[in-house]
Amino acid sequence: RAELARALAGLRSPPQTCVAIDRDGSILYRTTGTGVGRRLDAMTPVGALAGEWGGLEPPETRPRRIYPATDGPTQFVATANERIWVDGFHHTWSADDRKDRIRRLLASREDFAREDMERIQRDTASRFRVMLLKWVADRTRNPNSNLLSSLARWEGDSHSNTRAFTHATMMENDLEELLLLRVRDQFLAKDDHDAKYESYMRRAWLVAVLEAPDDAGFLPFGLTASEVAQHLLQRAEARDKTLSPLHPEENRWRAQHPFVGRIPILGWLFEVEEPPQYGCADCIAAERPLFGPSMRIVWDMRKPWASTWVFPVGQSGHVASAHFKDFQRRWVDGSPVAVFPREGEGFAFPGRVR
Numbered sequence: 001r002a003e004l005a006r007a008l009a010g011l012r013s014p015p016q017t018c019v020a021i022d023r024d025g026s027i028l029y030r031t032t033g034t035g036v037g038r039r040l041d042a043m044t045p046v047g048a049l050a051g052e053w054g055g056l057e058p059p060e061t062r063p064r065r066i067y068p069a070t071d072g073p074t075q076f077v078a079t080a081n082e083r084i085w086v087d088g089f090h091h092t093w094s095a096d097d098r099k100d101r102i103r104r105l106l107a108s109r110e111d112f113a114r115e116d117m118e119r120i121q122r123d124t125a126s127r128f129r130v131m132l133l134k135w136v137a138d139r140t141r142n143p144n145s146n147l148l149s150s151l152a153r154w155e156g157d158s159h160s161n162t163r164a165f166t167h168a169t170m171m172e173n174d175l176e177e178l179l180l181l182r183v184r185d186q187f188l189a190k191d192d193h194d195a196k197y198e199s200y201m202r203r204a205w206l207v208a209v210l211e212a213p214d215d216a217g218f219l220p221f222g223l224t225a226s227e228v229a230q231h232l233l234q235r236a237e238a239r240d241k242t243l244s245p246l247h248p249e250e251n252r253w254r255a256q257h258p259f260v261g262r263i264p265i266l267g268w269l270f271e272v273e274e275p276p277q278y279g280c281a282d283c284i285a286a287e288r289p290l291f292g293p294s295m296r297i298v299w300d301m302r303k304p305w306a307s308t309w310v311f312p313v314g315q316s317g318h319v320a321s322a323h324f325k326d327f328q329r330r331w332v333d334g335s336p337v338a339v340f341p342r343e344g345e346g347f348a349f350p351g352r353v354r
Contacts, residue, residue, distance in 0.1 A: 001028065001066075008032045009059050017084065019077050025069030029077050031062040031084060074110045078103035080284070095203060097127045097282040114306065117298045122334050123284040124158035128203065129168035135210050136171065139229035147240050148233060158247060158278040166247045169280075170239070171232045175206060178231060182221040203282075248276035253312075254289040257319075272313055272325045275332045296336060310336035 001022050008018055008030060015033040022028070037054040040046055063085045067075055080102055083094030105120050106112075137152035147167075154164040180197055209217035215224045257270035279287030286292050297309040312331050316323040330336060 001026065004028065005030075005064075011059065015062060017079055017081070019079060025075070027067040027075060027077050028065075029067070029079070030064035032059060033062070034059060035061065076106045078106060095128075095282060098284050098286065100127060101125055101284055114298050114300055114308065118296070118308065118334065118336060120284060121293075121296045121298070122279075124278045124280070125156040126158070126165065126168070126280060126283055127156065128207070128282060129165060129172070130154065130156040131207075131210070132171055132175075133164070133168050136229045136232050139226050140233050142233060145233065145237065147237055151236075158280070158283070162246045162248055162278070163243060166243060166250075167236050167240075169247060171236060172206065174232055174235050175228065176202065178223075178228065179209070179221050182223075247280075248278050251277045251280070251287065251289060253277055253287075255291070270319050273328055273332075275328075277332075296331075297339075298336070305338070305340045307339040308336035309339055 004020055005028070009032075011032045013033045015031050015035055018028070018030055018032050020028045035057040037057045039052060039054045040050060067077065069075070078099050080096075080098035082096045082099045101123060102120065105123065133151045133154060137148055140148065142148050150161075151164050151167060154161050154168075156165075158165045176197070211217070218225055218228055252274045253272075254274055256272065256274075259267045259270045261267060277285075277287040277289075277292075279285030279292065281288055292312065295309065295311055297307065299307045310330050311327045313328045314321075314323050314325040315327060318324060327337075
């Protein structure tokens, strides 16, 4: 453990989360690498030069934890690239949807097999979408709405109810549009009303508005929570019969080689399938049309030869190779392959008794 800690302390790359376990079952959880020190905390707008870098922070400033092995319940650490600490620069929000879902699944039992871990990697439950639909259901009084009853019962999985997943996604867009129109009317000239809104913090302020007590989140927009909920439900009911495309179709894989569609005659040789995808950016299966997980691997510590892996497209980048897109269907179907074709192949097992 000490040797690993020293090796991680020597990394001078940008911060990366590292999780390791030793032979005794203790878990090491830390962030490696260096960070940037700022001269101000950025809580108020300042000039560019006033907020310039103050140099690089050493790895010692990064969080590190050790969870000693115990004889009690099985320990685990869940992590999914979420922010794991708040520094003096006040990075105070980062979605933990994926990590929270992983944590809940791992806490649900103790007897996971390799196949169970493979299913977790493909999980498509969305915490925020469930939250939004429940928020609407709790603030509208429509006892005869079959759509509302159906949406309120949904548990968040894209595979189980793609219509509910799609409705929740479109409701989020409706909510954002409703609130932003109020902002535009107040602050922008009429000619600027078509201005696009792009922000990585989009989900953050929507969560803040929805979680505010009573009507506090909507009063600055001249609205009440019940008015907003009724508006979102009415929009959903109006498009329910013609709802299309559903999420998996809208989320189809579209990452093609740059030659596809650009190089005459030969470009099609580089083309791969564009299958529908059930995941989303805040699901464990973080599937998007142009990006997502780059590999799935489940390593069996007791039987390494039984470990499995799969890539999104193929094992080779050479179009003439039989492996150029040989894994794509396996990736979509959730059928990974063995890392080693036969037991023990490519492995040296010190002290293992055959």
